[in-house]
Amino acid sequence: MGPTERTILSFSSDHEKAHRRAEILQQNGFEVRSVISPVQAQFEIEMGQCGIFFTCPVVSALITADLVGVFRRYCPDGIVVSIKSDGRIKIEADITLDESDDPAKLPEAILTHLRDRDRLVG
Numbered sequence: 001m002g003p004t005e006r007t008i009l010s011f012s013s014d015h016e017k018a019h020r021r022a023e024i025l026q027q028n029g030f031e032v033r034s035v036i037s038p039v040q041a042q043f044e045i046e047m048g049q050c051g052i053f054f055t056c057p058v059v060s061a062l063i064t065a066d067l068v069g070v071f072r073r074y075c076p077d078g079i080v081v082s083i084k085s086d087g088r089i090k091i092e093a094d095i096t097l098d099e100s101d102d103p104a105k106l107p108e109a110i111l112t113h114l115r116d117r118d119r120l121v122g
Contacts, residue, residue: 004075005114007031009050011041011067014058021054021103028107038063045071052110055091056083057099064091079113081106 008025012018013036022032033050035041044050045067053071055064068080068091082093083101095109 004049005051007033007050008052008054008081008110009041009044009071010034010054011038011059011064012036012054012056014056017056017058017103021106024103025107025110028111030107030110038067041067042070045074048074050078051075052079052081054081054083061091068092079110081110 006029008030010018010022010032012034015036018034022034025032030052033044035044041053045053053068053075055067064082071078071080079095080091080093081095081097082091083097083099084091095113097105097109
């Protein structure tokens with residue numbers, strides 16, 4: 001597992017939830033880079049230093065879909081994590097959690113996905 005696989009780009013305009021999720025992820029060994037604008041997110045993605053792109057439902061689905069496309073282009077082996085809410089357009093994601101889920105489920109979902117992917121590759 002390379003260093004960028006443990007680095008998460010978190011894109012959200014809900015500072016409180018983003019901060020809470022970042023704390024939980026950091027407690028589980030992840031580095032979290034939080035951004036609040038699409039321009040910041042695209043810059044970080046193009047730098048290629050994050051192996052996981054995380055987005056939540058407060059961000060426009062169209063903007064998120066565009067950024068997921070950019071992420072897939074720059075980080076083809078990366079993981080997209082999406083938090084969904086009722087009525088939201090479905091985003092192409094490797095991991096989807098419901099907004100009502102306990103935030104503590106987030107690191108375990110990512111770690112499980114990484115372990116499963118490593119088993120398939122190795």
